[in-house]
Amino acid sequence: MGTPLREVTFVVVDLETTGGPPGAHAVTEIGAVKVRGGAVEAEFATLVNPGAAIPAQITVMTGITNAMVVSAPPVGEALLSFLQWAQLGREATVLVAHNARFDVGHLRGAASALGLDWQEPTVLDTLTMARKAWSRADVPNHRLGTLASFVGSPTSPTHRALDDARATVHVLHAALEALAPLGVCHLEDLATLGDPVPARRRAKSRMADGLPATTGVYQFLSPAGQVLYVGSAVNLRRRVRSYFTAAEKRSTVARMLDTAVGVRVIETPTEIEARVRELRLIAELDPPVNRRSRSPDRRPWLRLVPAPEPHLASTTVLPSEEAPRAVGPFPSRSALQEAQRAAESVLRLRAWDGRGMRELRRGEQLGGPEQALRALSGEVDLVAAPLLERIGELSAAERYEEAGLWTRRLRSLLAATVRAERARPLLGCPHLIAARRREAGGWELVAVRWGMLAGSALTPPGADPRPAVEALRSTAQVVQRPARVGGGASVEETLLLAGWALDEGARLVEVDGGEQVLEGLSWPVGAAARHERVLATGAGFPERD
Known part of the structure; x- marks a missing residue:
């Protein structure tokens, strides 16, 4: 969740200067107060010899004369003493100033100039804090003297560094008290104080206070108990809190937050299980704010219909045994149509309009269904290579619009082929256990059956993972091979698992299904993903929210 403010050390500083720009000859006095848990721990004060004359108008304002700083330490010595006293590099230590850009700018500038x-x-x-805490209806302005009087500070600012730092301490504590109902209770909340987040929404960050700092799925709820939005996170408490800061830019989500009255969470042992549960809940509950990952079972595939005349056609119901010989799923029917035109133009298949076959143009020849099946089941270069040659010829002839049209069509075909190539190994595998080493030590284990997550587990650092593998094997969900693709797990779930279990960094622990399944776990030599240049500007499935 973060560090509570009572455990934060605040180093409240104020500087007096010659009025010149930041550098090695500007600071004339440093005053600072170190506070923690609302109590003063230490104070620091020193005059500084700037090595330059103090202008008369500055002396009138601060009362610091050239004679007063003659015997004072030079800027480098005074600044080094302050930095050693403040220990700003420590964890949970915050440097505080009123109009911090001025004071911190001079500290940074002097340090840089002096090496x-x-x-x-x-x-x-504290100037930013004050503007958040009190409006002009509360105080006429947000100057330090006005605020010190408003909060009842026993020390009034005098344009002397220590007095002004002491007054700033009282403004700091009063502002933190005023902002606490708006959810400013932890060190991490301070970074978002300047965010343009409505006070009512920021106050709702308290929804996260009782949540676990573990991996899982979260659901924002309406007053009627409807699930408005579903997400997953490695740290549930931290992720939910982040919605109430300016880091959240989505207008639809912002409106949802204004409506939400609570959060429900489901803890999971692993991140991959949390992400899978997120997909399943979105498909089951159809939350109004989750724009992505919805209706995965309606995404079309491109397949070859062998009779009465071989032709390519779309389907949203793909039998499982046909998955090795189909391309998809496509994000939309229009994307499928683009890919279909690309394939038909090379394979010379008759275009099928659902009613009959169009007549061939003079000189055209039909490609056999065998070539079409090869193109759909792993040899996409049968289509990609001729199309790339055609695109090159069109570009050379400066027919750029046509070249762009065929590039778009080829890109749609390649993107869907990439998805099919990644999904096929798991769709045809009855049982697989994969493992990834955790950064903190130990292993993360995942069981996948027929493309569906059947279970996951963690092993502690240093422990033998084999008992956990055996336990996962015996306790994982029993999954029967579905009659159609997507009948058990959505293809989106299968693709997510393929990225986890088959990509670099994962180890295959167990695989059932014989040599055919093992062969399918490797990517084809001519895999569509190698056409990175064409795919780079294409749009495939939307990224996860």
Whole structure:
């Protein structure tokens, strides 16, 4: 969830300067107060010899004269002493100032000019906080003197560094108290104080307070208990809190947050299981704000119909045994039609309009169904190579519009072929257990059956994973081969699992199904994914929310 503010060390600083730009000869005084848990822990104050004359108007304002700083330490010595005292590099330490751009800018500029090590700290500006906490109806302006009087600070700003730092401490504490109902309760919340988030929405961040900091699925709920939105996260508490900051840019989600009254979570042992549950819940509940991953069973495939005349056709009901000889799923019917035109133009199959066959143009020849089956089941270069040659010829002839048209059609075919090539190995596999090593040690195990997640497990660091593999094998969900693709798990789930179990970094622990399944777990030599240049600007399935 983050670090509670009571555990944060605030180093509240104020500088007096000569009025010149940041650098090695500007600072005349440093004052700072270190506070934690609402109590003062230490103070720091020193005059500084800037190595340059202090203008008369600055002396009038601050009371600091040239005579006062003659025997003071030079800027480099004073700044080094302050940095050692402040220990800004420590975890959960925040540098605070009123109009922090001025004070922190001078500290950074002097450190840079003098070659001192400056570790960029977390910075909090009480001016920004005050503008969030109190409107002009509360205070006439947000100057330090006005705010100190408003919050009842016993120390009034005097344009001397330590006094101004002490007054800033009281403004800081009062502002934090005022902002607490808006969800500003942790160190991580301070980074979003300047975000343009309505106060009512920010206050709802308390929905996350009781959530676990574990992996799982979250659901935002309406007052009537309807699920408005489903997502997954590695850290449920942190992810839900992030919705109430300016990091959330989606207008539809912002409106949902204004309506939501609660969050329901389901914890999962692994991230991959959380993402699969997210897909399943979106398909089951059809939440109004989840625009993606909906209706996966209605995505079309391109297949060869062998009789009465061989032709390509679309289907949303693909028998499982036909999966090795079909391409898809496509994100839309229009995308399928583009791919179909690309394939038909090379394979010389008669175009099928659902009623009859068009007549061949003079000189055309029909390609056999065998060539079409090869193109659909792994040899996409039978179509891609002639089309690339055609696109090159059109470009050379400066017929760029036609070249772009055929490029778009080829891209649609290749993108769907990539998805088919990734899904096929798992769609035809009755049982597979894959493993990935965890950064913290131990293994993450996943069981996949007929393209569906059947179970997952974690092993502790240093432990023998074999007992966990045996337990996962025996407790994983029993899955019968579905009659059609998508009849058990959605293809989107299968593709997600393929990326986890078959890509680099994963190890196959067990695979059932014989040599045919093992052969299918490798990508074809001429896999469509190798046409990266064509695919690069294409649009495939939408990315996960």
